[in-house]
């Protein structure tokens with residue numbers, strides 16, 4: 001994540017450049033008439049000859065008309081004004097000098113981006129006094145930047161980033177008074193930034209990052225009043241950040257990370273009212289965080305980590321309402337207040353770790369997904385705000401002084417680290433261990449508190465079970481292993497936390513019980529399962545999924561209820577099925593999310609293959625929607641919550657898993673509901689890791705009625721296929737039935753006039769609460785965006801999940817008057 005923001009900015013710059021390129025493209029007629037000398041076939045032949053001799057153009061269709069070749073643009077007189085070649089030539093032709101630039105006397109823009117070119121920047125370029133744009137970025141150019149480039153006084157865009165250039169930035173650049181963009185990042189440039197550059201008031205974008213630049217940032221930087229982006233990160237700049245920085249009122253992105261800057265953050269920063277991203281991490285900045293930062297109403301990213309800031313986090317920071325990611329970690333901040341940042345309405349990621357914060361966690365947590373408060377001095381209890389209703393994914397509270405009891409809602413978090421605190425594991429622990437909830441709490445959460453390498457159990461799942469023909473042979477390997485890990489965990493705790501010694505001794509001696517609570521010790525569990533289902537009697541069957549039937553089994557002894565997905569015999573003998581089975585197991589063991597069905601274990605037997613899942617009391621969403629009584633119980637609020645849960649599960653799979661996991665078969669039958677009617681996405685049988693090395697080509701995917709239209713002509717499955725299917729299920733949830741024809745007719749104007757209220761499930765009364773109505777409008781708007789026939793136009797699941805989490809202003813129209821058309825924006 002470190003460079004996330006900054007990379008994002010480079011992309012922005014490239015977008016801006018692409019835009020400028022287009023502008024240049026629009027200019028030729030003007031240029032052509034004003035600058036081209038009268039048509040002179042000899043120099044036009046010269047230009048063609050130079051292009052041919054470079055060897056870079058070899059797929060031209062019309063040899064005598066080079067103006068029609070790829071990447072060439074001529075003026076009306078037929079002279080080349082714009083070269084924008086980006087196809088790398090064969091290795092032996094990559095020397096930049098291969099193109100005789102002197103042949104092009106009317107050249108206006110030279111764009112040789114990403115061609116793998118080698119050699120030094122040709123001095124001849126310096127003779128094109130008309131040159132307005134010079135893009136040589138993403139090549140392997142070496143040597144220093146010619147000082148003569150300072151003669152190209154019409155130059156507006158100069159882009160040399162991502163090369164191997166050395167030496168100084170020429171001080172002659174002070175003459176480039178028309179320069180708007182200068183991008184020199186990712187080279188080996190050294191020495192100070194020439195002082196004259198800070199006088200080029202036309203500059204909009206400056207990127208000198210990732211070089212070896214030294215010296216100080218002068219106060220004259222304040223003259224660049226038009227500047228939009230300034231990247232000086234990853235250099236060796238020293239001295240202070242001058243207070244004139246506050247004059248850069250147009251600046252949007254400002255990065256100074258990884259330098260040697262000292263002194264204070266100037267309070268004038270508060271005047272940079274357009275700032276959206278500010279990175280100052282890894283410097284030697286000291287003093288307090290100025291409260292003027294609260295004036296930055298557009299600021300989204302703030303990284304001040306790895307400095308020596310002290311004092312408390314100013315309350316005013318809560319006024320920086322656009323904040324999304326804030327990193328103040330590794331400083332010397334004190335004080336008890338965490339809330340100012342957590343109050344920001346869009347904040348998703350907050351890192352305050354490695355400071356000296358004290359006090360208790362009292363603040364209201366709304367949309368924060370990733371919160372790191374570790375290595376501080378927080379005390380008090382964990383308030384019940386981190387439960388299943390928050391969107392929190394990742395919570396690190398390790399190395400604090402928190403007390404009180406843990407409660408089971410915490411187990412819904414995919415990642416939680418509570419190690420090195422003073423929690424109270426009091427007497428009711430044994431009691432809790434007997435409830436199924438606590439079992440998975442113990443398995444997923446307690447272990448991950450202390451086992452940094454929890455993935456070590458995955459290879460155990462992948463271990464090839466001994467395949468024998470013996471009818472007695474069967475495997476149920478997962479759970480002894482969990483037991484083993486528990487043992488390791490318990491012994492780790494035992495040796496590290498003396499306060500728990502007596503308690504843990506008791507647990508260790510009872511480890512046999514721990515296994516049997518789970519019913520996970522091999523043979524017994526298998527026998528139990530056969531007994532509990534009377535050898536898979538149909539009366540225990542609760543549904544039929546893609547790969548087999550699902551049974552409900554109440555295990556004798558503990559009374560725990562699990563769902564067993566028994567796989568069809570035929571399929572279990574099919575080798576490709578076997579692969580899919582292992583796939584499902586592997587993926588599910590890696591996934592932990594509050595809206596994804598847990599896999600407890602699996603069983604291979606010569607007679608049976610089955611998966612043991614967390615039991616979902618209410619069955620599938622499809623089932624509930626198709627039962628009039630149960631559908632009524634599923635009121636609007638519950639339906640919206642189900643859709644949000646699904647969105648979060650899919651967003652987690654697409655964006656938080658590495659590599660991303662595509663579900664491929666999102667349907668209402670694959671969304672299961674627990675006793676509280678909360679949604680859990682299930683059935684990863686067809687999902688495959690989106691491995692960059694393997695193609696995503698596939699033969700059969702998905703379920704008719706939910707499959708994205710592009711799969712009719714391409715066999716490549718992307719995340720956007722899941723987005724489409726999600727859109728179908730979201731509409732289905734609110735309509736109470738599959739949307740069917742509605743989807744294909746969305747582009748018809750007659751369909752667009754349908755009123756939203758007429759689409760909604762008629763078994764429920766129309767929403768009465770404004771919040772319900774607003775939520776429905778919001779969900780349908782997003783669902784329609786997900787159903788775009790162009791995959792690229794669909795939002796990502798992350799965007800959907802974030803959108804659903806944000807609050808939207810109420811619709812100006814009364815609910816009964818809203819039509820589909822108004823939601824298709």
Ligand SMILES: *[C@@H]1O[C@H](CO)[C@@H](O)[C@H](O)[C@H]1NC(C)=O
Nearest residue numbers: 001002281303305325326327
């Ligand atoms: C802030 O900067 C540090 C150091 O460069 C980096 O490790 C961290 O990921 C950054 N924080 C965010 C939120 O991007």
Ligand SMILES: *[C@@H]1O[C@H](CO)[C@@H](O)[C@H](O)[C@H]1NC(C)=O
Nearest residue numbers: 061062063064065066067068
């Ligand atoms: C080459 O381009 C010229 C000008 O556009 C055109 O008149 C001629 O027919 C083209 N020749 C071929 C072989 O396409």
Ligand SMILES: *[C@@H]1O[C@H](CO)[C@@H](O)[C@H](O)[C@H]1NC(C)=O
Nearest residue numbers: 377379380400401402403422
């Ligand atoms: C942790 O809290 C306990 C009880 O409130 C207190 O006695 C102890 O000094 C605290 N430890 C630290 C390091 O703050």
Ligand SMILES: *[C@@H]1O[C@H](CO)[C@@H](O)[C@H](O)[C@H]1NC(C)=O
Nearest residue numbers: 374398417419448449451452
């Ligand atoms: C939990 O936090 C501690 C201390 O910060 C760290 O050492 C440990 O690796 C973390 N555990 C996991 C599972 O991330």
